[in-house]
Amino acid sequence: MHYKLAPSILAADFTRLGEQVRAVDEAGAQYIHLDVMDGAFVPSISFGMPVIKSLREITDKVFDVHMMVEEPGRYVEDMCRCGADLITVHAEACTHLDRVVNQIKEGGMRAGVAVNPATPLSVLDPILGELDMVLIMTVNPGFGGQKFIPYTMEKIRSLRRILTERELAADIQVDGGISSANVREVLEAGANVFVAGSAVFGEDPGARTREFLDIFGEYEA
Numbered sequence: 001m002h003y004k005l006a007p008s009i010l011a012a013d014f015t016r017l018g019e020q021v022r023a024v025d026e027a028g029a030q031y032i033h034l035d036v037m038d039g040a041f042v043p044s045i046s047f048g049m050p051v052i053k054s055l056r057e058i059t060d061k062v063f064d065v066h067m068m069v070e071e072p073g074r075y076v077e078d079m080c081r082c083g084a085d086l087i088t089v090h091a092e093a094c095t096h097l098d099r100v101v102n103q104i105k106e107g108g109m110r111a112g113v114a115v116n117p118a119t120p121l122s123v124l125d126p127i128l129g130e131l132d133m134v135l136i137m138t139v140n141p142g143f144g145g146q147k148f149i150p151y152t153m154e155k156i157r158s159l160r161r162i163l164t165e166r167e168l169a170a171d172i173q174v175d176g177g178i179s180s181a182n183v184r185e186v187l188e189a190g191a192n193v194f195v196a197g198s199a200v201f202g203e204d205p206g207a208r209t210r211e212f213l214d215i216f217g218e219y220e221a
């Protein structure tokens with residue numbers, strides 16, 4: 001299994017955003033996690049297309065756009081134009097989830113679906129075979145720096161079992177409260193793509209990135 005780090009720029013210093021993205025890029029982070037919030041699906045408003053488009057000019061890393069937006073289908077084409085490689089939408093935010101997933105794939109991007117902590121995995125059952133990634137939220141979306149919700153660990157284990165049983169290759173991403181202190185446990189539960197905001201940005205994002213990648217190396221060896 002190959003493990004990937006997706007630093008969330010939500011926790012970056014926005015006055016030095018380019019510099020901080022370059023730091024995690026050069027340190028080897030595989031994805032850049034972009035949290036788009038609309039003030040409706042979640043309470044906060046974060047950033048949107050202009051920021052993503054500007055960052056596209058400074059890095060080739062996979063742009064992993066996490067849409068915390070009601071009816072995100074409205075923005076799939078825009079995100080594609082801004083350079084998104086992978087778009088994750090919330091099952092809770094899509095009236096027509098299948099349509100939105102198809103829209104993403106028809107745009108030539110990879111498609112992920114996120115589920116909030118209290119949303120059962122069963123909502124994904126019919127569409128699981130179509131997905132490139134499932135995002136299991138390990139906090140309630142909307143803010144960085146929250147505490148990992150312990151019961152989500154069991155959802156990660158269950159999803160890993162389901163994917164194995166059905167011989168599906170979708171990635172399992174986790175997002176919220178991930179740190180170098182708990183990442184091993186989450187990895188052992190079955191996740192393979194790790195979002196980390198406050199644990200990466202702050203003092204020396206490059207060094208924090210390498211710390212995560214070294215942990216992954218222990219399991220890849």
Ligand code: DX5
Binds near residue numbers: 033176
């Ligand atoms: C939460 C966002 C996360 C957030 C993670 O709504 O989706 O990506 O930035 O931040 P940390 O790692 O600090 O919990």
Ligand code: ZN
Binds near residue numbers: 008033035066175
């Ligand atoms: Zn996120």
